[in-house]
Amino acid sequence: MADEKQKAGSAEDSGGAAGKVTRRSFLSHLGAAGVAATASPLLAAAPAAAAMPEASEAASDAKIVGSVPVSLRVNGKVLKLQVDPRATLLDTLRESAGLTGTKKGCDHGQCGACTVHVNGRRVNSCLSFAVMHEGDEITTIEGIGQPGNLHPMQAAFVEHDGYQCGYCTSGQIMSAVALLKEPCGPTDADVKELMSGNICRCGAYPNIVAAVQQVRLRS
Template identity: 65%
Template sequence: MTTTFPINPPAPAALLLPEPGPVTLHVNGQSIALTIAPWTTLLDALREHAHLSGTKKGCDHGQCGACTVLMNGTRINSCLSLAVMHQDDEITTIEGLAHGDELHPLQQAFIDHDAFQCGYCTPGQLCSAVGLLSEGHARTAEEIRELMSGNICRCAAYPHIVSAIQEVMHAQPLRP
């Protein structure tokens, strides 16, 4: 049985869709030239076109944080942003956190504190935690929890994530 409502306008059939065009992204210190449609999200550009699949697609609606990357050092949801709008930005993904075989301190701390189970949210958790540390607004465990609330972990590794972040935070010199 189907019920029909006049609920949504029909797709604009007469519109000419723009062709894919050149978009250059600067990711983890490298320039990457892509040819993509203008509506391609930063997340899809990274995963599907630049083949940097470390950044994860969870909800694709900005609710889970799995797609978190750093834009000029600031954490954002890459699913809610268009790649074409980031050609002047430095993007850092999970692939860019380590130096060769030397893990980022947060990556090592996540391992040491068993801060993940399935690992799907982990790239987003790590990029978010890097952003959190550079923002410098969290000091206590409660503040870390609040300022990591944009990253969901369905394995509920939250206590260990907070411990890992705390360890790195306290190993860093305090900001003035």
């Protein structure tokens, strides 16, 4: 019985506690129990749920002392959130919007893991506050493509093994997709220079460059 009470207590807390926890972010903890090359329903659940936030639910979240409302347009959907004015765009995406595909590697704009697109340009989402992006068009890795419907850059990363642990991968791909529209010379050295804001500690650099070059050649 005591256990039951404690569980109930913690569930109540969740209602009153966090503007940051929504049905979507709760779902995000379900995650991938297993891995298969074909997306099983379980595998598809987490990212798909995360990629399709519902504005109404986010708005219903409980208060954080000193929080302010912000309306973000993420992956084509409007997200109405209550956030701490000090919250970075990165932490807002991950902790409030349940979009955990964007990663935190340094919080200092030094590693590139948090790269997203703001109005079509790549930015380090750890270096700006969420409240600065009212009305901006934000795209995260979840909005680029999903298993079964991958963006050509995502597919090229799979084909060329452009990762190992996968943690910097979202940022690498967001940078690479933005690079396609940037002035960049044709050589591998040009791509390396423009991708050098994204650190891959596993050192999958040759494969990442191969993936980027393949997409550039085909497009």
